[in-house]
Amino acid sequence: MTRHLELRAGVYQDSVSLMQVSQAVGNVPGVRAALVAMATELNVGLLSGMGFDAPAEARPTDLLVAVHADDDGSLGQALAAVEAALAQRVAASQTGFGDAPSPRTVGAAVLRHDATLAFVSTPGQYAFADAMDALNHGVSVIVFSDNVPLHQEIRLKQAARERDLLVMGPDCGTAVVGGVGFGFANVVRPGPVGLVAASGTGAQQVMSLVSTAGVGISHCLGVGGRDLSGAVGALSTLAALDMLAADDATEVITVVSKPPAPEVAETVRTHAAGLGKPVLFALLGEGQPDLTAAARGVVEAAGGTWPQPRTWRPSTPPTPRPGYIRGSFAGGSLCDEAMIIASAALGPIHSNIPLRPDWVVDDDLRGTGHVMIDFGDDTLTQGRPHPMIDGSLRVERLLADAADPECAVVLLDVVLGHGAHPDPAAELAPAIARARAGGNGSGPAVVVGLVGTDDDPQGLDRQATALAEAGASVHLSNAAAAREAVRLAGGTP
Numbered sequence: 001m002t003r004h005l006e007l008r009a010g011v012y013q014d015s016v017s018l019m020q021v022s023q024a025v026g027n028v029p030g031v032r033a034a035l036v037a038m039a040t041e042l043n044v045g046l047l048s049g050m051g052f053d054a055p056a057e058a059r060p061t062d063l064l065v066a067v068h069a070d071d072d073g074s075l076g077q078a079l080a081a082v083e084a085a086l087a088q089r090v091a092a093s094q095t096g097f098g099d100a101p102s103p104r105t106v107g108a109a110v111l112r113h114d115a116t117l118a119f120v121s122t123p124g125q126y127a128f129a130d131a132m133d134a135l136n137h138g139v140s141v142i143v144f145s146d147n148v149p150l151h152q153e154i155r156l157k158q159a160a161r162e163r164d165l166l167v168m169g170p171d172c173g174t175a176v177v178g179g180v181g182f183g184f185a186n187v188v189r190p191g192p193v194g195l196v197a198a199s200g201t202g203a204q205q206v207m208s209l210v211s212t213a214g215v216g217i218s219h220c221l222g223v224g225g226r227d228l229s230g231a232v233g234a235l236s237t238l239a240a241l242d243m244l245a246a247d248d249a250t251e252v253i254t255v256v257s258k259p260p261a262p263e264v265a266e267t268v269r270t271h272a273a274g275l276g277k278p279v280l281f282a283l284l285g286e287g288q289p290d291l292t293a294a295a296r297g298v299v300e301a302a303g304g305t306w307p308q309p310r311t312w313r314p315s316t317p318p319t320p321r322p323g324y325i326r327g328s329f330a331g332g333s334l335c336d337e338a339m340i341i342a343s344a345a346l347g348p349i350h351s352n353i354p355l356r357p358d359w360v361v362d363d364d365l366r367g368t369g370h371v372m373i374d375f376g377d378d379t380l381t382q383g384r385p386h387p388m389i390d391g392s393l394r395v396e397r398l399l400a401d402a403a404d405p406e407c408a409v410v411l412l413d414v415v416l417g418h419g420a421h422p423d424p425a426a427e428l429a430p431a432i433a434r435a436r437a438g439g440n441g442s443g444p445a446v447v448v449g450l451v452g453t454d455d456d457p458q459g460l461d462r463q464a465t466a467l468a469e470a471g472a473s474v475h476l477s478n479a480a481a482a483r484e485a486v487r488l489a490g491g492t493p
Contacts, residue, residue: 005052008063019385021085030074035066106133128152143169146378157235172222173200186417187455191216194250196240198227198257201331208453209295215304218249228260245275252302256282290479309476312468318445322490323408326401327372328394330387334413335374338482345491388420395431402435409445411485416452425466436471445488449478
């Protein structure tokens with residue numbers, strides 16, 4: 001085995017690009033671990049887990065390149081992959097010969113290009129300054145960055161309100177503005193439906209189902225998962241509703257959110273009632289419609305016809321047997337929805353994002369009984385790629401859950417679209433096949449909620465077929481997947 005560690009002073013790359021570089025290098029044959037990231041305190045701390053001594057001279061403006069490989073040949077291939085990926089990104093961002101140098105601040109870029117929207121994906125501790133710079137130069141901003149402190153989010157949104165602008169995020173995982181997708185975005189057809197989304201994967205589920213039904217999307221304004229909390233008070237949601245109400249291309253509006261604070265949800269409903277356009281709600285919570293039901297309501301309100309979401313079955317369907325559901329999710333809203341559905345039938349579902357405080361799992365993410373984990377939670381994405389980009393943690397968890405004789409069903413989500421893993425089935429299908437086989441040929445059932453459209457770059461039908469051939473039951477409706485998991489675990493959906 002061989003290791004390589006270097007610091008490149010003053011070489012900045014945004015966090016999304018570096019996640020993709022780390023993923024590409026980690027896929028090189030013979031590479032055991034790879035980290036290509038800015039040398040923030042958190043990322044430097046990750047080095048010890050890879051067997052490296054942390055460089056004392058590292059600064060957040062330096063680029064870390066750390067590779068642990070089987071041999072010198074694999075290491076050489078990995079470093080070549082690093083150089084190729086970084087060179088490609090530099091070439092894409094450089095101006096032509098004789099042009100002025102690239103702007104060094106968000107405000108300078110706005111002034112040079114007469115921009116109307118800024119996209120910020122710097123590490124969370126630095127995102128506030130860049131987002132405020134955008135607002136001070138008169139443009140709305142999408143803050144893709146996560147791990148932004150709550151008080152900074154509130155200040156940004158207050159500043160946006162004072163300037164009649166919009167802050168989308170922080171942790172705005174997906175947005176569509178005028179047909180252009182930002183962050184993790186599915187390929188959806190244009191049309192009359194506008195979304196205000198305090199939920200990334202929840203919005204992707206609704207948009208994908210609506211688009212598949214033949215009804216298109218005008219805009220999806222992601223406002224961040226905390227916007228409908230009591231602390232933030234829907235500052236961006238109210239502004240986004242006003243913008244969509246004034247937009248000629250939007251005829252029907254829907255609000256999608258993780259479980260909101262009840263008093264904030266009521267404020268939003270009251271505000272929506274006075275907009276003069278139909279506003280539908282997909283607010284996750286006990287007793288509320290699931291995302292698929294909400295999508296159907298949107299399609300019918302827009303004059304479309306609702307088709308039943310597709311399902312792919314394995315050649316040997318699993319039989320129900322009493323036991324526990326173990327869920328591993330990339331999307332927090334999809335995890336919330338599954339827990340709401342399952343808990344109504346099976347009782348407590350333990351999680352790192354529990355529906356109730358006494359249902360929380362321990363720090364090791366293990367628990368007894370039914371357990372569902374959101375691997376996209378901020379605390380689990382610090383210094384590592386989001387699970388929609390890198391599914392390795394979920395593969396490990398899948399195999400560990402399958403080895404537990406009390407586990408009757410493993411429940412997963414797979415989210416397609418731009419920005420996500422280019423071929424998630426290639427990563428998950430072998431693990432699903434191993435899990436289904438089990439130690440004695442009778443492993444747990446595997447159920448997948450697949451979020452995507454026929455036009456997504458990964459190929460919807462190809463992904464679904466590969467997962468089903470590996471032994472999974474695959475559903476385009478996450479809610480249907482959750483109900484199938486309940487049925488297979490011996491419950492009544």
